[in-house]
Amino acid sequence: MKIAKLILSYSKLSDAQLNLKAQNIVDALTNNAYFPTTTPSLAQLTSNVTAFNLALNKAATGDRQQIALKNQTRLTLISDMRQMALDISSQANGDKAQLISSGFDIAKEGEGSSAIENPIDFSMSDGANPGEMIFCCKAVKGALSYNFQYTDELPTADSQWKTQPCSSCQFTFKGLKSGTRLYGRITAVGRKGQMADSDIISRMVQ
Structure with a gap:
């Protein structure tokens, strides 16, 4: 069943x-x-x-x-x-x-299968200029795109994440406030809408 x-x-x-x-x-x-x-x-x-x-x-x-x-x-x-x-x-x-x-839709048999793996080797590093931070992870097999997310508050279930979608597994945020600690994560998005999150890590903006 x-x-x-x-x-x-x-x-x-x-x-x-x-x-x-x-x-x-x-x-x-x-x-x-x-x-x-x-x-x-x-x-x-x-x-x-x-x-x-x-x-x-x-x-x-x-x-x-x-x-x-x-x-x-x-x-x-x-x-x-x-x-x-x-x-x-x-x-x-x-x-x-x-x-x-609940109001959510029930998946049809087989729908939502073919799960993709969580992004690994996630890193946050300084960009070329002040206020820039590079998010990068190892390419995930089967991922169609990636959502790069950060928050400047200690993450909780109610955190408001700022999100930037990108087809590449690397993205550079610009215009960030220097001296602010950011908490970041990357979500891999599969061709059927499957999603998998990386670990959450943090770094201070230069």
């Missing part, structure tokens, strides 16, 4: 579809007796849904800066949805009724 699983990645949804799916999840989890607490919290997901909806409206003007901000809030929302789907899957332990009640 196959164990029911949730779809973890919603990155292929359009902005409108993602907005609707995320709101449906918030509605489904509100006062849901199966999942009174989640990681990240329902309050955080609700806040990110609200931020994404607002960013969508502002980006509709075509302003390039607003579009960039919308894309950033989209990545944050997708990341939170993935983490929450993992947490709910763990809590439900294969109970299909509980999984369906």
